[in-house]
Amino acid sequence: MRLSALAWFSERLLATRLAASARARGARALPFTAISMRIWRGRSQAPHVILVPQELRTADPVRADEFIEGVYVFAGQTVTTSDPFAIPPPSDEWMEALAGFGWLRHLRSAGTPEASDAARRLVLAWMEAQGRSHPVGWQPQVMAERLKAWLATSGLLLAGAEPAFYRRFARSLWRQMRLLQAQYVGLPPGAGRLSVLIALVTAGLCIEGEERLLKWAARRLAEELDRQILADGGHVSRNPGVLVGLILDLLPLRQLFPARNVTPPAAILTAVDRMMPMVRFLQFGDGSLARFNGMGPTAIDLVATALVYDESRGNIPASAPHSGFERLEAGKTVIIVDAGHPPPAAYSIGAHAGTLSFELSAGRQMLVVNCGAPAINRSVWRREARKTAAHSTVSVADRSSMRFASRGVIEGAVLSGPRHVAVSRRGLTLTAVHDGYRARFGVEHSRTMALAEDGLRLDGEDSIEGAGQPFAVRFHLHSVVQAIPTENGRSVLLVLPAGEAWVFAADQPVAIEPSVSLAMAEGPRRASQLVIEANSADTTRVRWGFRKLDRPAAAPQPSEPELPL
Template sequence: MSGAWGRWIRERRIAVGLGIGAGRRALASLLTWPGRLRVRLGASRAPAIVLVPQDLRTTDPVRADELAAGIFTFAGRTVEAADPFTITPPSEDWAEALATFSWLRHLRASGTPEAAEAGRRLVVAWIAAEGRRHPAGRADTVAAERIRAFIGASGLLLSGADQVFYRRFARALWRQVRDLEARLPRVPPGKDRLAVLIALVTAALCMSGEEKLLAKASRLLGEELQAQILPDGCHVSRHPGIIVGLILDLLPLRQLFPARNATPPATIVTAVDRMMPMIRFFQLGDGSLGRFNGMGPTPIDQVATALVYDDTRGTAPLSASHGGYERLEAGPAIVLVDAGAAPPARYSGDAHAGCLSFEFSAGRDPIVVNCGVPPILKAAWRTDARKTAAHSTVSVANRSSMRIGTGIWSEGLVVSGTGPVTRERRGQSLVARHDGYRSRLGVVHVRRLDLAATGDRLAGEDRIEGADQPYTLRFHLHPGVEVIPTEHPQAALLRLPGGDGWRFVADQPVAIEESVALAQAEGPRRALQIVVAVASSAAIPAVTWAFQRLERPQKRAEPLPEPELPLG
């Protein structure tokens, strides 16, 4: 009872803290209303755009032709329309993707007169739709991305444009910047606040007459980077993918400061330097990033672009002690382990209950993965994707190792979960334990992993210490892995896409069940999982298991032909 009572007190304390923070942001936002009202009722400025930032994200000329022809493909849906802002969107994801205007980069890269005309037509359509309070474009991060997209494509849009369009475009941009600046106090901490501040600093550097905004926004951006980027380069939310997007946003921003004879905050420079090695840290053999804490499909093109700017060109670090991850690497094998506590509640909107889960690849073939997050239909899968059962780890009594809040202020945030994780590492061996189940179920999970020096064997042991509870080991397989039936009840044979064979063996019966690979570029895809279920931790406190690479059979050499004696 004392454990449950202590947990209840901790959860209430977290909820109260979140409520106080939300209240302060709401009050700060309320105080900005007079200024926002003056902007809406008063005359707007039409500032000059003096700089255009570099865009490091890849472009597609085919997409540019489609956009010019009125074909809009976002979030897995395609719509044909002359004015896409007047139709009923097929999904919320589609509407948000349209409203970001990030697709302007394809038209910008095309650079043709047809692309410029299409871009101007769509910007004018948006301005008219925004006048009707187009709902999809009101989100803070959507507005931030649209501001950066407008500025980035301004060279294309304004080249050859008449004075009427120039003034209309510049005024619309100025109003959006003012509105986003006024909404800044209400933006919660985390990646959304970083996105808004990056947009404001970009606007201040690229538009004339924004010295005051530049001083304020750059100072706040530096403070947020200092708070959110940990000393080892991980983001405080423990989401691997955030660092890739931040690097691609901050690198062009660093170049803009000297162009305006301004000095960037030192934290911008150091944050990029800290984050860059972590991209290599989170990469498996195929280049994808580990599917932990909200990570979806890896944008391989963005990862490759970011790594071009890695001056160190070094090997990946083996430990991220502040972020709570470990990397085992030997021969062609790589193992990534989530060995960290839940992030602070205010940064935990993407956190998953996957403590002590791991991903494992051999060469370019991922073998064991987590389910991850889908690129589309995120809301439908959000709850299930965050559960412990969606990760390659142990779930106790079919429960998750952390609890997600459902209150007004704690909705979607972690209110209780794993505390500090104890880790002991020697070379390519790791022993870690977490207490995410202690207060509710009275147990502690201990996992041991040993990667052979040759990389052809990964051995493990999972132990449940404390009260008697049922528990289940899950090893979610990459959808490219084929499971070959075997009569052995404690083993399974695996065939990898590259042709190699692996054998999984445990000291308890093994079952093969259906799973789903969510983090696929095409959307959720059927997969399989290896399951070892134990009814009583008192009777069977530990399960040992191993993945072992099978030797490929060697082809027999053909016998040499018998020499023939000459006749005659």
């Protein structure tokens, strides 16, 4: 009881501190209300765009044809209309993608007069709709994406445009810059701050007369990069997906600074150099990134684009101790393990309770995964995706190894979780233990994994030490993997689409239960999971393993007899 009361008091103390910090940020943003009002009354300037930043994200001219025809496909939903900003949006995700204007790159790639006209028409429609209720479109991160997209497409938008459009476009840029600068002080810690600062630095470099803004934003961007990018290149939130977007946003800045004869902050150069190897570290054989801590579907084309600019191309490290990940690789098998603490509370809004979970790829095929985070219907799946049961690890008493704030200004933040995560490694054998369940249930979870040198076998053991508690060992399978039970009930045949097969075996009965793959571009898909249930009062250890089956050799064809010639 004393331990439980102490844990409860620690959670309340952390929640109070986080809430006070959030309210303080909001209070600091209040003085900018008058500035915002003056902006909306039209007291804005019409600056000149003097540079166009490079857009590294891939584009599809076919999407441009859809926009020209009035077809808008975002977040899994299709809307056909002449003015997408004049209709009620079908979902917040759809509106977020539309109002971010990242899709303008598709029209720019087409480069036709029709694409130019459509781009100007849609930008003008947004400016006309500013008086309507589009709260999603004015969120700081969405506004930052729109500012970057408008600047990157300004060549297409302004070529051949009438002076009236140019003035209105430039004034809208100026207003959005000022609003972003005003809202920055109220932003919570995390990648959102980096996105806003990158947009402001880009604007300061591309728009004439914004030297003061550039100096202010560049200094704060350097401070945030030093604060958020860890020594091994990971992001402080431990979300792999943050890295790719940051790299694709920071690389163009490295070109814009010399073009304006301005020395870039050293933090921009060093941050990119640290992140590149980390992206390779977190990548599987199929090109996807590990599904940890809010990672959703991997845009493999964007990952490939970012890695093209990796000048180091050195060996992939085996450990990322600052980020809390381990990598086992042999033959064609890659395993990535979450062996780290939860992110700091202020950066934990998207963290998942997946300590000691792992993912496994066999060649170009994923075999074992975590459920991941959804890109569509996030509000429906977000809470379930963060639970320990949505990860390939052990859950005790059907609870998660972390506790999250359920309401208020700190909703979603990690209030408690593993405080001690010990990792020891010898070659391809990894042992890790965490105490995420000690405060509530008096147990610790330990996991040992040993990968064979040829990559064809993985042996593992999970143990629960302490008070007797029910626990479940879960292995979520990728949606394309077919699980076939065997007669003994302790092994399962796993068939991959390419015809390869693996066998999972354990020293306890194995059940095949439904699961869901959330980190899919097309939305959630049905999948399967292997579940071993036990009670530490009866057995404290569960041994299991994956073994690749040899393909049966093709039957020799009988040779035809030679003709007697």
